[in-house]
Amino acid sequence: MKVPVVKEILKANDRVADENRSRFDAAGVRVVNVMASPGAGKTSLILATAARLRGLRPGVIEGDVASSLDAETIAAHDIPVVQINTGGSCHLDAPMVQAALPHLPLQEIDLLFIENVGNLICPASYALGADLALVIGSVPEGHDKPYKYPGIFAKADVVLLNKADLVDVFAFDAEYFARGVRMVNPEVPIFIVSCRSGEGLEEWTAWLHQWLGAGAADEALAAAVAETAAAEVGPE
């Protein structure tokens, strides 16, 4: 006989993600889930963003298959960090994040970045309890990534395109990239940035401050730059 079930397969993970979110909320921590390919610049962008946070205290959870290289890089900047080694798993899940929380001084953190494992596939399926899903693309990966991995771009609350200083080198078509993102996620803000040259980082962090609700002065700036950014890469 057939027994109807109709159940989300990753429901158990989602339950733990909700618990994580409650803990973050109770501690007053806003959380960003940072997802991208290996080498897209997740760690660099976290550091560049943290350096531009006005009066907000950052923290980081580093997810890697193995090693603590990225965590050491973060710690060298005096930012509280905890490393999760997934032991081969290609994504973070909510229980891994939950297990990491006792090792972080949540009361001393305003904005927590969770750097997911470098991968454009699996991280999209696992909620962690974050408030903001940040997906980073990078120019050397090619402008076809949203078309090949639409799932992760569909889940993004904000998209950064990093390594803008290499657009000419790679004959990267930013409009084609943006059209692919908007195909699955019409309203998502897209910022073109370069951690190396600093291009676009002010606009991105202004948007982030606006999202965090920090300061009316920032808000006007963020609205202005968001408009500019949308005009630059939006659909014609």
Add this chain to the structure above:
Amino acid sequence: MHELGATQAVLQTALETAREAGHGRVLAVDLVVGELSTIVDDSVQFYFDLLSRGTAAEGARLRFRRVPGEATCLECGHRYGVRPPLDPACPACASPLLRVSGGQQFLIDSIEVDDEGSGGQGDPEGE
């Protein structure tokens, strides 16, 4: 590795459902998988076969129903099913202005259990 975690969840649900239904064995599991969810059928079955050894779901067959995403052309209104990699232009009018939705599901739809199972005697997992 993505599929491993997902398959563990599938197996757990299948065993719980069979137990609650008071039946012995899981014969088949019907799954609904969106084409944009990046789940590989063969890989899930492979892990399922490994993980289910010695449980009431050993030997169960996984049946996949694939659900495509739906693309809508913003210029001509043409609607059609899609899977990655997404085509950057509408097949009807070649416009690049498309919207894709759906195709993200990953659900257990139903589970087929043995009517003449263990009849509620003993631990169904202990078979």
